[in-house]
Amino acid sequence: MSFDHVVVGAGIAGASVAYHLRKAGARVLLLERGEAASGGTGRSAAIMRQSYSTPLLVRLARESMAMLGRSREELGRDAGYVKAGYCFLLSGDMLEGGRRNVAMQKSMGIVNELREGCAFPEHLPEINPEGIAGIVFEPDGGHADPVRATEAYVEAFRALGGDWRPRTPARRLLGDRARVTGVEVEDGEIAAGTVVNAAGPWARPLAEGAGLAMPLRSVREQDTVWEAPRGRNVPTASISNGVDAIYIRPLGERRYVIGRGFPKQYFDVDPYNYKQSADADFVADVQARMVNRFPAFAGMRLVDSYAALYDVTPDWYPFVGPRSGTAGYADFCGGSGHGFKLAPSIGKELAAWLATGRVADDFARLSNDRVAEGRLFVQSFGGNRG
Numbered sequence: 001m002s003f004d005h006v007v008v009g010a011g012i013a014g015a016s017v018a019y020h021l022r023k024a025g026a027r028v029l030l031l032e033r034g035e036a037a038s039g040g041t042g043r044s045a046a047i048m049r050q051s052y053s054t055p056l057l058v059r060l061a062r063e064s065m066a067m068l069g070r071s072r073e074e075l076g077r078d079a080g081y082v083k084a085g086y087c088f089l090l091s092g093d094m095l096e097g098g099r100r101n102v103a104m105q106k107s108m109g110i111v112n113e114l115r116e117g118c119a120f121p122e123h124l125p126e127i128n129p130e131g132i133a134g135i136v137f138e139p140d141g142g143h144a145d146p147v148r149a150t151e152a153y154v155e156a157f158r159a160l161g162g163d164w165r166p167r168t169p170a171r172r173l174l175g176d177r178a179r180v181t182g183v184e185v186e187d188g189e190i191a192a193g194t195v196v197n198a199a200g201p202w203a204r205p206l207a208e209g210a211g212l213a214m215p216l217r218s219v220r221e222q223d224t225v226w227e228a229p230r231g232r233n234v235p236t237a238s239i240s241n242g243v244d245a246i247y248i249r250p251l252g253e254r255r256y257v258i259g260r261g262f263p264k265q266y267f268d269v270d271p272y273n274y275k276q277s278a279d280a281d282f283v284a285d286v287q288a289r290m291v292n293r294f295p296a297f298a299g300m301r302l303v304d305s306y307a308a309l310y311d312v313t314p315d316w317y318p319f320v321g322p323r324s325g326t327a328g329y330a331d332f333c334g335g336s337g338h339g340f341k342l343a344p345s346i347g348k349e350l351a352a353w354l355a356t357g358r359v360a361d362d363f364a365r366l367s368n369d370r371v372a373e374g375r376l377f378v379q380s381f382g383g384n385r386g
Contacts (some may be wrong), residue, residue: 002191003029003163005354006183007198008170008206012146012330012340013039014198015153016347023055024355029160029190031183033169033290035151037057039200042225043223043308044147044255044340045249046146049086049138050110053101055336056362058108063345068101068144075156079149084250085123085237086141090114092133094242102136112138125233126296131243143238143249146340153344170199174327177211180329194322194354196330200272201309203333210324215371216319216334217312218267222278223259224249224286225304232296244289255303258279271309278305312336315376318368320350321359324348329367330354 003026003139007018011034032038048068050061071079090098095116102114114136118129123137158164168185173195175181182191197203201218208214212264228234239248245264249257260282269275291297308381313319313334322330332350335343346366353359 003027004058004193006192007196009198010036011039011200012150015150016344017152017350017375019157020348020351022157022160028162030164031168033315035166037147040308041146041150044146046144046340047249048341049141050081051088060342060345067344071152075152077152080154082142084142086138087237087239089132089241089243090134091243095133098126123237124235128293128339156249173210179327194328196332198332201311217268217316218271220269220274220307222282222307226256226300227303228254228297229265229299244293246289250276259288276307278307310337317377319368323368339376
């Protein structure tokens with residue numbers, strides 16, 4: 001059995017690239033060790049924003065948001081994208097960088113606004129202004145449903161005749177560092193013109209089994225879900241709070257995903273064996289930060305808490321595309337907490353790269369080759385899960 005492309009991993013990354021490869025006419029197999037979005041994607045906060053500090057990520061985020069916004073027309077199913085708005089709270093030492101970033105974003109056609117001080121009360125009611133030097137508001141930002149979005153891509157892939165196999169782990173890559181020829185699953189070997197490694201935190205052991213270096217960390221990422229008390233005036237926008245290093249994503253019905261943002265400690269774990277419940281001190285810390293900034297959440301009720309995984313590259317930008325010196329293989333991993341909002345557009349551009357051999361210069365820089373060449377991106381405002 002053989003395919004033009006075998007995609008390993010059906011998070012949002014693998015589902016997107018598989019769909020776009022199949023749409024281009026290729027014979028594509030999509031493998032997943034569990035179910036669609038059963039890894040890190042399914043526990044993403046899925047905050048949608050275009051507030052990045054490099055033009056590459058701005059344009060990728062913008063295109064992904066547009067793609068998810070038209071998912072019903074494109075994929076036949078709603079991706080759960082809600083334009084609830086997005087706010088970025090800036091501390092004093094972030095303000096000048098925020099000004100530069102907003103100017104760059106506006107030059108690319110992004111609609112947003114930076115106001116100094118504690119601004120946008122219509123989106124951030126009853127907020128404690130202490131330490132807030134400025135706020136960026138992005139009206140087209142908001143959030144999406146990570147499971148619905150991924151399932152929309154998988155079902156559209158299947159509707160085009162793609163071969164979808166859940167509960168089918170890839171045991172190893174076939175071939176070696178010079179040429180990857182396919183994958184081995186429990187039922188045998190599958191030949192492929194190209195294997196796309198979209199296995200997220202499990203991408204490293206898969207690549208290293210064929211002798212491919214993969215400087216990718218698997219780090220444990222905790223999240224909490226809270227319910228605000230009734231009758232309180234609470235935010236409806238998604239929020240990256242750079243002052244208190246937390247992020248907030250509305251779920252509806254007064255419920256919110258709340259997690260810790262950058263800077264914070266990251267702890268490496270075995271992706272096959274890690275604690276999947278949240279730590280009590282983490283839950284208490286998040287609650288204290290939230291209530292301090294938004295006093296209306298005093299008395300909020302814990303609904304759920306859990307831990308998932310980030311797959312983190314050395315510069316927090318994903319590894320995408322073929323590698324020099326290795327035929328038949330491409331990376332699509334290392335979302336580093338930003339993967340969900342970038343994956344739809346990355347999947348489209350990666351599929352075009354694999355199908356035609358042509359790629360934009362800025363996108364080609366995402367290749368794993370940048371590590372050996374010493375051309376890492378500079379880390380910017382770091383890791384909010386999404």
